[in-house]
Amino acid sequence: MVNAFFPNSSALETDLKIEREWRGTLQKHLETEKEKVTRLQNEHKQLKEVSKEYEALKDRHKSLQGTCEDQEKALAELGSHLSESKLRMEDLREEQLALKEAQWADDKEVIACRNCTKPFSVSRRKHHCRNCGEIFCNECSDNKMPLPSSAKAVRVCDPCQTKLLQRYSAN
Structure with missing residues (x-):
């Protein structure tokens, strides 16, 4: 009787079976894509955090570079003063020796x-x-x-x- 109302039921059943398989495949593909999207969103969040850390490190590096330049200037100035002091000490020693020898x-x-x-x-x-x-x-x-x-x-x-x-x- 069913066949009387649906003359091509086997074709429809076959089409239905194909549609179910295709739907199952699409659902699996959709789940895979959702997992990829979730993974990409997590990676994006991590990259944002890394980017913030990178910017903070760039600022820290710039600050340290300024400190290093200041310290190099101070060392150069101290070196200059030390050289002058050494020359003065040498002159004083020479004068002292001259006075002792004189x-x-x-x-x-x-x-x-x-x-x-x-x-x-x-x-x-x-x-x-x-x-x-x-x-x-x-x-x-x-x-x-x-x-x-x-x-x-x-x-x-x-x-x-x-x-x-x-x-x-x-x-």
Whole structure:
């Protein structure tokens, strides 16, 4: 009787079966696609978080770079001051050695100027250089300069004056 109302029921049943299979396949495909969408949304959230972290790290890097530049400038300045201090210390050591080594020459032993070698006489008097301690004539020791060991300017010979002027101009 069913067949009387539906003459091609087997064809319809076959079509229905195909439609069910196709529907099942589409539902499975839909579920797979939903899973992909969910996975992609999660990955997108993670990428947003990573992007925020990256921006924060870029800001931190910029800040650290500025700090590093400031510290490099400070180190360069300290290096410059250290070099100046070392030079000053070296100059002070040289001056100290010069003062220690500068022993006054004995008047009786020296008969001529240590610079121009002119003999001393009644008219050409002996003068001690207050820096090196040697004896010179007035022409070769008529300079006055302040020394670290004296508060006021004192007599120095021409060679010591040249040496001291170079030392003072270097500072």
